[in-house]
Amino acid sequence: xxxxxxxxxxxxxxxxxxxxxFSCSDSKDLxxxxxxxxxxxxxxxxxxxxxxxxxxxxVGFFALSMGCIKSEHVKSMSLEIEDPxxxxxxxxxxxxxxxxGLRSQGIGREMLKHVxxxxxKLTDQIGxxxxxxxxxxxxxxxxxxxxxxxxxRITENDDTMQMxxxxxxxxxxx
Numbered sequence: 001x002x003x004x005x006x007x008x009x010x011x012x013x014x015x016x017x018x019x020x021x022f023s024c025s026d027s028k029d030l031x032x033x034x035x036x037x038x039x040x041x042x043x044x045x046x047x048x049x050x051x052x053x054x055x056x057x058x059v060g061f062f063a064l065s066m067g068c069i070k071s072e073h074v075k076s077m078s079l080e081i082e083d084p085x086x087x088x089x090x091x092x093x094x095x096x097x098x099x100x101g102l103r104s105q106g107i108g109r110e111m112l113k114h115v116x117x118x119x120x121k122l123t124d125q126i127g128x129x130x131x132x133x134x135x136x137x138x139x140x141x142x143x144x145x146x147x148x149x150x151x152x153r154i155t156e157n158d159d160t161m162q163m164x165x166x167x168x169x170x171x172x173x174x
Contacts, residue, residue, distance in 0.1 A: 003054045005106045010114050013038055013049040013061075022058050023100045027136065030097040034061055038095075047094050052111060060098045060107050064118060067092030067132050069164055073154040074130070077166060090130040090164065091119045109148045116149070116170050129167055134160040
């Protein structure tokens with residue numbers, strides 16, 4: 001089913017939000033997070049989850065939290081900061097998923113645009129130099145983040161690759 005990107009509506013998850021129809025067969029842990037943990041994380045002020053609807057259809061979601069990046073992990077990025085801090089402030093894209101059957105229609109790209117808009121607001125209010133994601137270590141996911149925002153790898157483990165994008169690089173493109 002084609003989705004009109006211009007019809008997407010972003011809203012914060014509430015206690016009344018019905019997320020039971022969301023399915024993500026590629027990652028049951030993302031589906032489980034939305035159904036079982038997102039509201040708790042929000043109540044405990046650990047993360048904020050945003051739902052993305054096209055009409056009444058829940059087409060995607062993402063969760064945001066605060067994070068940081070060790071200065072040593074981004075030394076190669078030529079940040080041109082005279083006295084770099086030990087840690088840089090970062091907005092953590094903790095979770096993001098598009099509903100089964102709706103991938104490759106631009107929904108993920110639109111969600112990232114919203115994430116970047118939040119990061120720009122944070123930059124003005126409290127400081128935020130990076131957007132960070134712990135991407136699943138599969139080629140499709142990694143290529144998505146590289147293509148849609150210019151994320152680069154900084155560290156990895158067996159399951160995930162930590163990727164970041166410098167806010168200053170995004171603002172040049174927006």
